[in-house]
Ligand SMILES: Nc1ncnc2c1ncn2[C@@H]1O[C@H](COP(=O)(O)OP(=O)(O)OP(=O)(O)O)[C@@H](O)[C@H]1O
């Protein structure tokens with residue numbers, strides 16, 4: 001066996017109230033694809049941030065290619081040829097691909113002017129070598145999320161990284177883009193790169209990784225050869241109990257129409273029609289799914305229903321009441337609930353505490369405020385305590401933790417807890433389980449079905465066909481801003497929905 005590319009021993013990192021890494025060992029051979037798996041809050045991002053020099057460990061040693069190092073900051077990590085692609089990209093949107101890539105190490109001519117020609121050539125060459133298909137001159141704002149991620153990959157390849165760390169790279173990608181990324185991993189590997197990637201999706205681990213290290217509650221559980229380990233075993237190692245991958249539910253008993261969307265048209269960010277003449281209904285006691293490839297109007301549809309962007313034409317009716325032009329608070333009071341797809345932008349106030357985020361929509365009402373508008377802190381505290389327990393929201397200092405310092409999955413649980421607990425008439429959930437571990441997904445799916453069974457209307461927007469097929473009673477496929485067709489769950493399968501998503505009516 002060759003010298004490990006990465007050797008972390010006994011790594012400990014303590015944050016206020018929590019041991020994020022507790023004597024963790026992590027060893028990755030050079031040239032392997034290594035998955036890092038663990039529950040939400042298990043300490044995966046912390047461990048990789050230590051490797052990239054973002055945090056200093058409180059104890060433990062790190063060897064890179066056999067040499068002991070103490071990685072002081074990301075520049076030092078870069079010098080050690082370690083690169084990291086963060087879950088939230090760090091790109092300047094009105095710069096070109098090349099301008100982003102050279103940021104901080106701009107090539108200059110002898111007279112000191114920016115020399116982009118040379119950089120563009122190098123970017124094009126790298127893109128070619130690894131099959132990334134990135135246009136060096138494209139502007140970031142004009143390319144897809146999947147392409148933006150490749151720019152992040154190019155950024156670290158440009159700096160000669162040979163250890164590449166990816167923190168939940170597939171969480172923001174569509175299934176097609178995920179397949180492409182996994183191919184890119186193989187190409188990077190065949191060029192001799194070492195890859196560490198964090199994911200919650202066991203299928204991806206099976207498809208791409210050689211070995212997998214599992215963390216649970218900050219502790220090292222073990223490292224497994226992926227080809228000899230099945231998904232159930234990995235899930236069990238990770239959460240410490242067995243996980244059911246099937247959603248048990250009884251047939252729906254739909255009642256009256258709750259949400260009615262009539263000939264809706266909405267413009268996208270650049271003034272181009274994103275949703276056109278779109279109509280559907282959701283009844284009490286059913287889950288309607290919207291299946292589609294990213295960028296076909298789902299985001300604009302949800303934003304328009306939530307009142308975040310204006311509706312150009314058409315109507316939205318909630319229990320027979322026209323709410324097309326209502327402001328957001330009135331919509332919420334009329335019975336709208338929303339789990340938005342971007343938790344940082346639309347779901348949380350990152351510099352608020354957990355309890356404050358949990359009452360964001362209801363703080364001004366009883367029992368959280370009294371008659372004259374004073375917040376009732378005790379009531380809020382016990383409310384937060386209940387939700388933290390029910391939804392297993394983990395953090396260092398309980399309800400007083402700032403959302404910003406929490407792990408991605410636990411941030412998501414705050415948003416879901418807030419919206420589900422209000423039990424709205426219409427619950428709109430967009431990519432609700434993004435970034436959640438399998439145990440948390442199992443629980444959230446159960447709660448969504450419970451809302452349905454209470455007689456609420458649920459609208460689920462998801463890129464994950466498994467999730468759509470598992471939860472929905474009816475499935476609408478969206479393409480180019482319009483509904484291609486609606487299938488009852490019993491008639492639906494992956495192939496049929498896939499064809500409809502491609503624009504072919506059934
Ligand atoms: N900067 C910080 N300040 C305080 N606590 C932190 C900080 N960063 C992480 N933590 C805590 O450390 C623990 C581990 O967090 P980490 O982000 O490493 O989890 P994770 O395994 O990446 O989870 P997820 O799958 O949800 O992303 C969490 O309980 C988190 O609240």
Ligand SMILES: [Mg+2]
Nearest residue numbers: 044045407408
């Ligand atoms: Mg994380």
